[in-house]
Amino acid sequence: MPKQTVKEAIIAALKKVNKPLSSNDIYDTIMEHDFYRFRAERPPHIVLSELRRHCVGLDYPSASAKKHYQILKDGTYWIKDVPVPGESIEAAETQAAVKKSYEVSKDVIRNLKEMHQSHIEKFKLSILNQLKELEPDTFEHFSKKLLEVYGFKDMKVTQKSRDGGIDGFGKLKIGITHLNVAFQSKRWKNNVVRKKEIQSFRGDIQGKFEQGIFFTTASYSRDAKDISIQSGAVPIILIDGPMIVDIMIEKKFGVVVMESLPVYINAFEEALDREKDSNKNL
Structure with a gap:
Protein backbone atom coordinates (compact mmCIF):
# COMPACT_ATOMS: atom_id res chain seq x y z
CA MET A 1 0.00 0.00 0.00
CA PRO A 2 1.52 3.36 -0.96
CA LYS A 3 1.88 5.83 1.88
CA GLN A 4 -0.48 8.69 1.12
CA THR A 5 -3.06 10.97 2.70
CA VAL A 6 -6.85 10.68 2.49
CA LYS A 7 -6.78 13.52 -0.04
CA GLU A 8 -4.28 11.68 -2.24
CA ALA A 9 -6.29 8.46 -1.91
CA ILE A 10 -9.48 10.22 -3.06
CA ILE A 11 -7.74 11.74 -6.06
CA ALA A 12 -6.16 8.38 -6.88
CA ALA A 13 -9.59 6.71 -6.76
CA LEU A 14 -11.13 9.31 -9.08
CA LYS A 15 -8.26 9.01 -11.54
CA LYS A 16 -8.44 5.21 -11.41
CA VAL A 17 -12.12 5.12 -12.38
CA ASN A 18 -11.75 8.26 -14.53
CA LYS A 19 -15.22 9.56 -13.85
CA PRO A 20 -17.03 11.52 -11.13
CA LEU A 21 -18.13 9.40 -8.19
CA SER A 22 -20.33 9.68 -5.13
CA SER A 23 -18.69 9.77 -1.72
CA ASN A 24 -19.54 6.11 -1.07
CA ASP A 25 -18.24 5.02 -4.47
CA ILE A 26 -14.99 6.86 -3.83
CA TYR A 27 -14.65 5.04 -0.51
CA ASP A 28 -15.35 1.67 -2.15
CA THR A 29 -12.71 2.36 -4.82
CA ILE A 30 -10.14 3.34 -2.20
CA MET A 31 -10.76 0.08 -0.34
CA GLU A 32 -10.80 -2.03 -3.50
CA HIS A 33 -7.38 -0.78 -4.64
CA ASP A 34 -5.89 -0.39 -1.15
CA PHE A 35 -5.17 3.31 -1.63
CA TYR A 36 -5.58 3.97 2.09
CA ARG A 37 -6.18 2.01 5.30
CA PHE A 38 -8.58 3.68 7.68
CA ARG A 39 -8.36 3.37 11.45
CA ALA A 40 -11.69 5.05 12.23
CA GLU A 41 -15.06 3.55 13.20
CA ARG A 42 -16.85 5.18 10.23
CA PRO A 43 -14.33 5.44 7.38
CA PRO A 44 -16.95 6.41 4.74
CA HIS A 45 -17.69 9.47 6.87
CA ILE A 46 -13.97 10.37 6.84
CA VAL A 47 -14.05 10.41 3.04
CA LEU A 48 -17.24 12.48 2.96
CA SER A 49 -15.86 14.96 5.48
CA GLU A 50 -12.63 15.36 3.49
CA LEU A 51 -14.59 15.90 0.26
CA ARG A 52 -16.94 18.51 1.68
CA ARG A 53 -14.33 20.42 3.71
CA HIS A 54 -12.22 20.88 0.57
CA CYS A 55 -14.97 21.22 -2.04
CA VAL A 56 -15.49 24.32 -4.18
CA GLY A 57 -18.79 25.99 -3.31
CA LEU A 58 -19.11 24.57 0.20
CA ASP A 59 -18.04 27.26 2.65
CA TYR A 60 -19.41 26.47 6.08
CA PRO A 61 -17.56 27.52 9.29
CA SER A 62 -15.37 24.42 9.58
CA ALA A 63 -14.66 24.16 5.84
CA SER A 64 -11.10 24.58 4.64
CA ALA A 65 -9.98 27.53 2.53
CA LYS A 66 -7.99 25.08 0.39
CA LYS A 67 -10.16 23.44 -2.26
CA HIS A 68 -9.21 20.17 -3.98
CA TYR A 69 -12.54 18.93 -5.36
CA GLN A 70 -15.66 20.10 -7.17
CA ILE A 71 -19.21 18.88 -6.75
CA LEU A 72 -21.32 18.37 -9.87
CA LYS A 73 -25.04 18.92 -10.38
CA ASP A 74 -25.82 15.25 -9.77
CA GLY A 75 -24.04 15.33 -6.40
CA THR A 76 -20.94 13.43 -7.54
CA TYR A 77 -17.39 14.66 -6.97
CA TRP A 78 -14.46 15.31 -9.26
CA ILE A 79 -11.01 16.87 -9.04
CA LYS A 80 -10.92 20.69 -8.91
CA ASP A 81 -9.77 22.45 -12.10
CA VAL A 82 -9.57 19.15 -14.02
CA PRO A 83 -11.95 18.72 -17.01
CA VAL A 84 -14.70 16.24 -16.22
CA PRO A 85 -14.29 13.09 -18.36
CA GLY A 86 -16.97 12.73 -21.03
CA GLU A 87 -18.53 16.08 -20.20
CA SER A 88 -20.23 17.86 -23.07
CA ILE A 89 -19.32 21.40 -24.06
CA GLU A 90 -22.68 22.63 -22.76
CA ALA A 91 -22.18 20.90 -19.42
CA ALA A 92 -18.65 22.25 -19.16
CA GLU A 93 -19.93 25.76 -19.82
CA THR A 94 -22.64 25.30 -17.20
CA GLN A 95 -20.07 24.09 -14.67
CA ALA A 96 -17.81 27.05 -15.49
CA ALA A 97 -20.75 29.39 -14.94
CA VAL A 98 -21.42 27.75 -11.57
CA LYS A 99 -17.77 28.21 -10.59
CA LYS A 100 -17.87 31.85 -11.66
CA SER A 101 -21.06 32.37 -9.66
CA TYR A 102 -19.37 30.75 -6.67
CA GLU A 103 -16.39 33.09 -6.92
CA VAL A 104 -18.73 36.08 -7.14
CA SER A 105 -20.63 34.78 -4.09
CA LYS A 106 -17.35 34.42 -2.18
CA ASP A 107 -16.52 38.06 -2.95
CA VAL A 108 -19.98 39.18 -1.85
CA ILE A 109 -19.75 37.21 1.40
CA ARG A 110 -16.25 38.56 2.08
CA ASN A 111 -17.46 42.12 1.49
CA LEU A 112 -20.46 41.55 3.76
CA LYS A 113 -18.17 40.22 6.50
CA GLU A 114 -15.90 43.27 6.16
CA MET A 115 -18.91 45.60 6.27
CA HIS A 116 -20.27 43.76 9.29
CA GLN A 117 -16.94 44.01 11.11
CA SER A 118 -16.70 47.71 10.28
CA HIS A 119 -20.25 48.23 11.57
CA ILE A 120 -19.45 46.44 14.85
CA GLU A 121 -16.32 48.55 15.41
CA LYS A 122 -18.18 51.79 14.73
CA PHE A 123 -21.12 50.65 16.86
CA LYS A 124 -18.87 49.85 19.83
CA LEU A 125 -17.11 53.20 19.52
CA SER A 126 -20.47 55.00 19.38
CA ILE A 127 -21.68 53.27 22.58
CA LEU A 128 -18.39 54.02 24.34
CA ASN A 129 -18.61 57.69 23.38
CA GLN A 130 -22.14 57.81 24.80
CA LEU A 131 -20.90 56.31 28.07
CA LYS A 132 -18.18 58.96 28.28
CA GLU A 133 -20.83 61.69 28.05
CA LEU A 134 -22.81 60.41 31.05
CA LYS A 252 -28.08 42.65 25.41
CA PHE A 253 -28.20 45.50 27.92
CA GLY A 254 -28.94 48.72 26.04
CA VAL A 255 -28.37 46.78 22.82
CA VAL A 256 -31.00 45.30 20.49
CA VAL A 257 -30.25 42.63 17.89
CA MET A 258 -32.40 43.65 14.95
CA GLU A 259 -32.13 40.57 12.74
CA SER A 260 -30.16 37.39 12.24
CA LEU A 261 -29.53 36.35 8.63
CA PRO A 262 -29.12 32.56 8.28
CA VAL A 263 -26.68 31.13 5.72
CA TYR A 264 -27.72 27.73 4.38
CA ILE A 265 -25.21 25.03 3.43
CA ASN A 266 -26.07 21.97 1.37
CA ALA A 267 -25.76 18.97 3.70
CA PHE A 268 -28.13 16.65 1.84
CA GLU A 269 -25.55 13.88 1.39
CA GLU A 270 -24.66 13.92 5.10
CA ALA A 271 -28.34 13.46 5.92
CA LEU A 272 -28.52 10.42 3.66
CA ASP A 273 -25.30 9.10 5.18
CA ARG A 274 -26.73 9.39 8.70
CA GLU A 275 -29.94 7.68 7.58
CA LYS A 276 -27.96 4.74 6.17
CA ASP A 277 -26.05 4.41 9.44
CA SER A 278 -29.32 4.51 11.36
CA ASN A 279 -30.82 1.74 9.25
CA LYS A 280 -27.70 -0.42 9.75
CA ASN A 281 -28.21 -0.26 13.51
CA LEU A 282 -31.80 -1.49 13.36
Missing part, protein backbone atom coordinates in the same frame (compact mmCIF):
# COMPACT_ATOMS: atom_id res chain seq x y z
CA GLU A 135 -22.84 62.39 34.28
CA PRO A 136 -20.64 60.72 36.94
CA ASP A 137 -23.59 59.81 39.17
CA THR A 138 -25.50 58.44 36.16
CA PHE A 139 -22.51 56.27 35.32
CA GLU A 140 -22.56 54.91 38.88
CA HIS A 141 -26.17 53.85 38.49
CA PHE A 142 -25.35 52.43 35.08
CA SER A 143 -22.55 50.34 36.66
CA LYS A 144 -24.99 49.05 39.28
CA LYS A 145 -27.48 48.00 36.59
CA LEU A 146 -24.75 46.35 34.53
CA LEU A 147 -23.75 44.21 37.50
CA GLU A 148 -27.38 43.31 38.11
CA VAL A 149 -27.88 42.03 34.57
CA TYR A 150 -24.67 40.03 35.03
CA GLY A 151 -26.18 38.27 38.05
CA PHE A 152 -25.22 40.38 41.08
CA LYS A 153 -27.89 40.75 43.77
CA ASP A 154 -28.95 43.41 46.31
CA MET A 155 -26.96 46.07 44.49
CA LYS A 156 -27.02 49.59 45.95
CA VAL A 157 -25.40 52.89 45.04
CA THR A 158 -23.96 54.68 48.07
CA GLN A 159 -24.82 58.25 49.00
CA LYS A 160 -22.16 60.79 48.06
CA SER A 161 -21.76 62.10 51.59
CA ARG A 162 -20.92 58.71 53.03
CA ASP A 163 -19.53 56.57 50.20
CA GLY A 164 -15.99 56.43 51.63
CA GLY A 165 -14.55 55.83 48.17
CA ILE A 166 -17.15 53.16 47.40
CA ASP A 167 -19.73 53.96 44.73
CA GLY A 168 -21.85 50.86 45.31
CA PHE A 169 -22.00 47.36 46.71
CA GLY A 170 -23.93 44.12 46.57
CA LYS A 171 -23.58 40.34 46.50
CA LEU A 172 -22.58 37.67 44.01
CA LYS A 173 -23.76 34.09 44.61
CA ILE A 174 -20.87 31.63 44.48
CA GLY A 175 -22.01 28.07 45.08
CA ILE A 176 -23.98 28.00 48.33
CA THR A 177 -22.61 31.27 49.66
CA HIS A 178 -22.52 34.95 48.67
CA LEU A 179 -19.50 37.09 47.94
CA ASN A 180 -19.70 40.66 49.26
CA VAL A 181 -18.64 42.96 46.43
CA ALA A 182 -18.02 46.71 46.18
CA PHE A 183 -17.55 48.76 43.02
CA GLN A 184 -16.17 52.11 42.01
CA SER A 185 -16.96 53.95 38.78
CA LYS A 186 -14.81 56.53 36.99
CA ARG A 187 -16.51 58.12 34.03
CA TRP A 188 -13.40 59.58 32.43
CA LYS A 189 -12.96 60.66 28.83
CA ASN A 190 -9.22 60.48 28.45
CA ASN A 191 -7.59 59.96 31.86
CA VAL A 192 -5.82 56.71 32.65
CA VAL A 193 -6.61 54.96 35.93
CA ARG A 194 -3.31 54.52 37.72
CA LYS A 195 -1.91 52.49 40.58
CA LYS A 196 -2.84 55.03 43.26
CA GLU A 197 -6.57 54.85 42.39
CA ILE A 198 -6.56 51.06 42.69
CA GLN A 199 -4.62 51.18 45.97
CA SER A 200 -7.01 53.76 47.39
CA PHE A 201 -10.07 51.72 46.40
CA ARG A 202 -8.56 48.57 47.89
CA GLY A 203 -7.86 50.40 51.13
CA ASP A 204 -11.50 51.51 51.31
CA ILE A 205 -12.88 47.97 50.93
CA GLN A 206 -10.21 45.89 52.71
CA GLY A 207 -11.78 43.95 55.60
CA LYS A 208 -15.33 44.86 54.49
CA PHE A 209 -15.68 43.16 51.11
CA GLU A 210 -14.27 40.02 49.47
CA GLN A 211 -13.98 41.53 46.01
CA GLY A 212 -13.80 44.91 44.32
CA ILE A 213 -14.82 45.89 40.80
CA PHE A 214 -13.44 49.05 39.20
CA PHE A 215 -15.26 50.50 36.19
CA THR A 216 -13.85 53.17 33.93
CA THR A 217 -14.75 54.43 30.47
CA ALA A 218 -11.04 55.10 29.97
CA SER A 219 -8.17 52.62 30.42
CA TYR A 220 -5.71 51.33 33.05
CA SER A 221 -2.00 51.88 33.34
CA ARG A 222 0.32 48.87 33.46
CA ASP A 223 1.11 49.37 37.15
CA ALA A 224 -2.62 49.51 37.94
CA LYS A 225 -3.09 46.16 36.19
CA ASP A 226 -0.06 44.69 37.98
CA ILE A 227 -1.46 45.34 41.46
CA SER A 228 -5.12 44.51 40.77
CA ILE A 229 -4.59 40.92 41.92
CA GLN A 230 -2.17 40.48 44.84
CA SER A 231 -1.66 37.67 47.31
CA GLY A 232 -3.33 38.39 50.66
CA ALA A 233 -5.20 41.45 49.35
CA VAL A 234 -8.76 41.93 48.13
CA PRO A 235 -8.80 41.21 44.37
CA ILE A 236 -9.85 44.14 42.20
CA ILE A 237 -11.46 43.32 38.85
CA LEU A 238 -10.61 45.98 36.27
CA ILE A 239 -13.21 46.72 33.59
CA ASP A 240 -12.37 49.35 30.98
CA GLY A 241 -14.51 51.06 28.34
CA PRO A 242 -14.32 48.39 25.59
CA MET A 243 -15.00 45.65 28.16
CA ILE A 244 -18.11 47.50 29.36
CA VAL A 245 -19.40 47.65 25.78
CA ASP A 246 -18.65 43.93 25.27
CA ILE A 247 -20.65 43.07 28.40
CA MET A 248 -23.55 45.21 27.16
CA ILE A 249 -23.54 43.30 23.85
CA GLU A 250 -23.19 39.90 25.55
CA LYS A 251 -26.09 40.59 27.94
